[in-house]
Amino acid sequence: MAKRYVEKGLTNLVRARPIIIVVSLHPDGTVNAGTFGAYTNVSGSEIGIAIGKMSHTYRNIKRVGELTINVVNKPMAKAAEICGRDIPENESELEQANLHCENSKKVSVPIIRECVANIECRYVKEIEINYHSFVIVRCIAGHIEEKFIAPDGGLDVVKSQAIFNIGYPEPLYATLENPFLVR
Numbered sequence: 556m557a558k559r560y561v562e563k564g565l566t567n568l569v570r571a572r573p574i575i576i577v578v579s580l581h582p583d584g585t586v587n588a589g590t591f592g593a594y595t596n597v598s599g600s601e602i603g604i605a606i607g608k609m610s611h612t613y614r615n616i617k618r619v620g621e622l623t624i625n626v627v628n629k630p631m632a633k634a635a636e637i638c639g640r641d642i643p644e645n646e647s648e649l650e651q652a653n654l655h656c657e658n659s660k661k662v663s664v665p666i667i668r669e670c671v672a673n674i675e676c677r678y679v680k681e682i683e684i685n686y687h688s689f690v691i692v693r694c695i696a697g698h699i700e701e702k703f704i705a706p707d708g709g710l711d712v713v714k715s716q717a718i719f720n721i722g723y724p725e726p727l728y729a730t731l732e733n734p735f736l737v738r
C-alpha cells in the first residue's frame with residue numbers, strides 16, 4: 556500500500572460525522588443558526604464541538620448556556636450552506652434558509668423541524684484552542700424521525716441521507732451507502 560506522508564490538515568483524515576446545524580439564542584430573542592462539522596462524541600451523553608470564538612453561536616452558548624444540535628440530510632444541503640454564511644447577529648439564518656423552529660422540551664432554544672434528528676443540549680465546559688473553542692455540551696433530550704430510526708435506536712445515517720462535508724470549505728458533500736458488517 557502506497558501512502559503519502561502529511562503534516563498539515565491531519566484532523567481531516569478522520570472526518571466522518573454528519574453535518575449539524577447548531578441553533579442558539581441571542582439575548583434579544585433572535586434565533587441563530589450555524590453549520591458545524593468539526594465535532595465528536597466524547598461520552599454517551601456529551602458531545603464536543605469546535606466552534607469559532609468569533610461566531611454568534613459561540614457567544615450565544617456562553618451567554619445562554621443552551622443550544623440544540625440539528626442533523627442535516629441531503630434535501631437540506633443548501634440550507635446548511637446558508638446557515639454557514641456570516642449573517643448579521645440580529646438576522647436569523649433560519650428564515651433565509653426557509654427552515655422552521657419548533658419548541659424544545661427541556662431547553663429554551665428551539666429545534667429545527669426539517670432536520671432528521673435533534674438534540675437538546677446544555678453547556679458543560681470548554682477548551683480554548685487558538686481561534687476555536689472545543690465546547691463540550693451535555694445532551695438532555697432528543698428527537699428522531701420515526702422512519703430513520705436504526706435497530707439500535709440511533710439515527711440511520713444511510714437511510715436518512717445524512718450528509719458529510721468531504722472537502723471543507725468547498726461545498727462538496729456526500730452521503731453514505733453500501734454499509735457492511737465485519738464479524
Ligand SMILES: Cc1cc2nc3c(=O)[nH]c(=O)nc-3n(C[C@H](O)[C@H](O)[C@H](O)COP(=O)(O)O)c2cc1C
Nearest residue numbers: 589590591592593605606607610611612639640641
Ligand atoms: C459544512 C460546514 C461546516 C462547518 N463547520 C464548522 C465547524 O466545525 N466549526 C466552525 O467554527 N465553523 C464551521 N463552519 C462555519 C460556520 O458555519 C460559520 O462560521 C457560520 O457563520 C457560523 O454562524 P454564526 O456566526 O451564526 O454562529 C462550517 C460551515 C459549513 C458550511
